[in-house]
Amino acid sequence: MHEMGIAMEIVEIAKASIPADMHGAKIQRVNLQVGKLSAIVADSLRFCFDLVIKETPLEGAELVIEELPVVAHCKDCQHRWTVTEPVFLCPACQSGSLDILSGRELEIKSIEIEDED
Amino acid sequence: MWFFANRLTKRNHRGHHDPHDHHHHDHGHAVETRRSGTREIQVVRRVLDANDAMAARLRAAFAEKGVFVLNMMSSPGSGKTTTLQKTLARIMPRLRCAVIVGDICTTVDADRLAQSGAPVVQINTDEFGGDCHLAAHVVERAVAGLDLDGIDLLIVENIGNLVCPAEFDIGEDKRVVVLSVTEGEDKPAKYPLMFRECDATLLNKIDLLPYLDFDMDLARTSIAKIHPGMPVFEISAKTEVGFDDWIGWLEAQVKKKLQ
Numbered sequence: 617m618h619e620m621g622i623a624m625e626i627v628e629i630a631k632a633s634i635p636a637d638m639h640g641a642k643i644q645r646v647n648l649q650v651g652k653l654s655a656i657v658a659d660s661l662r663f664c665f666d667l668v669i670k671e672t673p674l675e676g677a678e679l680v681i682e683e684l685p686v687v688a689h690c691k692d693c694q695h696r697w698t699v700t701e702p703v704f705l706c707p708a709c710q711s712g713s714l715d716i717l718s719g720r721e722l723e724i725k726s727i728e729i730e731d732e733d
Numbered sequence: 734m735w736f737f738a739n740r741l742t743k744r745n746h747r748g749h750h751d752p753h754d755h756h757h758h759d760h761g762h763a764v765e766t767r768r769s770g771t772r773e774i775q776v777v778r779r780v781l782d783a784n785d786a787m788a789a790r791l792r793a794a795f796a797e798k799g800v801f802v803l804n805m806m807s808s809p810g811s812g813k814t815t816t817l818q819k820t821l822a823r824i825m826p827r828l829r830c831a832v833i834v835g836d837i838c839t840t841v842d843a844d845r846l847a848q849s850g851a852p853v854v855q856i857n858t859d860e861f862g863g864d865c866h867l868a869a870h871v872v873e874r875a876v877a878g879l880d881l882d883g884i885d886l887l888i889v890e891n892i893g894n895l896v897c898p899a900e901f902d903i904g905e906d907k908r909v910v911v912l913s914v915t916e917g918e919d920k921p922a923k924y925p926l927m928f929r930e931c932d933a934t935l936l937n938k939i940d941l942l943p944y945l946d947f948d949m950d951l952a953r954t955s956i957a958k959i960h961p962g963m964p965v966f967e968i969s970a971k972t973e974v975g976f977d978d979w980i981g982w983l984e985a986q987v988k989k990k991l992q
Contacts, residue, residue: 618865618897625780633776644771648780655896655926702925703958712961722900724776731772 619657622722623664627674630727634673638729643674645728651684653719658683686719784901787869791876791904798881801987802889804903806927807911808920809893812937814842815970816911817890821849823980828987829883833875834890835867842890854878866897869904886987895924899931907986913938914945918952921959928959932986933966935979940969 630646646665650656658681665679686699690706691713697706699719705712779785795802807813814834821830830851834842843855854875856867872889879887889905891898910931912920915938921928928934934956942949949967956965964982968975 618900621868622780625783629776629778629780629782633774633778635774638772647773653926653929655900702922702955704929705958705961712957722780724778724780726773726775726777728771728773731770 618655619660620664620668622656623661623668626665626679626724627668627672629724630674630677631672633724633727634729638731641673641729641731643677643727644730645678645680646674647680647682647725647727649682649684649721649723649725651686651719651721653686653716654722656722682725684718684721687717689715689717691715781900781902784869787873788902788904791869791873794876794881795887795904795906798884799991800881800884800887801907801990802887802903802905803983803986804889804891804898804905804908805911806891806895806898806908806931807893807913808895808916811893811911811913811916812970813890813893813911814845816935816937816968817888818845818849819970819973819976820888820980820983821846821851823976824886824984825849825851827984828885830886830888831879831884832888832890833867833872833879835871835892846890852879852884865892865894866901867891867903868901872903885991895920895927899924899927906990907932909933909935911935911937912952914942914947914949914952918948918955921952921955925959928956928963931960931963933964933979933982936965936967937970939967939974940972 626646626648630643634641634643650658661681662679669675669677687696688699688704688706689696690709690711692711693706693709695706695708696717697708704714706714805813805817817832821832824830830849832846832849832851832853833856834846834853835856836842840855840857843853847853856871856875867889889903895910908931910927910933912934914936921934936949936952953965956963966975966979966982968979
């Protein structure tokens with residue numbers, strides 16, 4: 617539901633990431649990493665992205681979404697595992713004391729720009 | 734979300750980005766496009782950077798002024814405003830409270846809360862595009878209308894929604910989620926991010942339990958799997974049953990910060 621705001625932030629960050637020597641260049645692709653624990657629906661985000669890129673240097677750009685798994689680390693027995701259902705208990709020792717190593721990401725990894733040279 | 738993978742996979746069948754096929758797809762594309770002249774520029778920036786930076790600023794301001802901030806979240810109709818009214822009535826004699834209330838387009842909640850005597854700032858997110866959550870910049874604007882020197886506890890009643898508010902840091906100290914038993918015991922598993930991000934759960938409207946098929950054990954087990962060790966308070970904002978434990982927990986959190 618907040619995908620519109622997220623899409624607008626992506627456009628702002630992507631625009632600001634165009635190097636000074638490529639002023640006026642068009643962005644062709646935005647590579648995004650989204651953790652599976654994020655409250656983001658990929659289809660909604662793409663829909664919003666397509667709307668907000670109109671009349672910007674991103675017009676016509678593709679949003680590539682790479683999904684990252686939820687990986688946890690048990691603080692008690694050091695076991696490391698991929699969380700595939702909403703259960704945050706260590707499968708090895710049943711401890712609930714854990715760190716989430718990945719799965720909360722919402723990051724722009726890179727942008728791809730058309731290069732005139 | 735947990736259903737994210739399914740949605741993504743569904744899309745793949747229509748010929749978009751399959752995570753398993755990603756490398757191949759991307760590689761093929763990259764070679765092709767680079768030949769026709771594209772340059773990849775590493776960015777590596779969190780999309781919510783701007784919000785997080787503002788939340789950090791707010792958190793520092795609250796710490797300096799000695800204000801404890803509670804972010805209250807729930808779905809619409811969970812009884813959040815009534816819970817807050819009753820909470821204020823019990824806690825106000827001892828702590829100086831203020832409330833920021835987010836609502837898409839009415840002042841009904843703010844009017845109800847103002848009866849407590851606490852300063853209330855209403856945010857209508859309508860002006861900000863009918864948002865489904867309160868972001869840090871909106872809270873910052875609301876805070877400007879409050880005298881932080883005269884406040885010990887600031888409660889932010891977020892927009893009724895179990896999805897989006899979980900994603901946005903607003904500079905709070907603790908987060909609680911209100912889930913009413915009329916919503917069903919399956920909600921924690923459906924909205925795991927919210928229940929992982931919160932520090933306590935209020936299971937509200939337990940006065941209705943005799944009329945419902947709500948499975949309290951299942952609800953508690955499900956919450957305990959998502960967020961092991963998180964306190965769960967069974968309350969009724971109507972009868973105030975369970976309020977002693979909830980208020981006791983909240984006051985202990987405030988004291989821990991302000992001492």
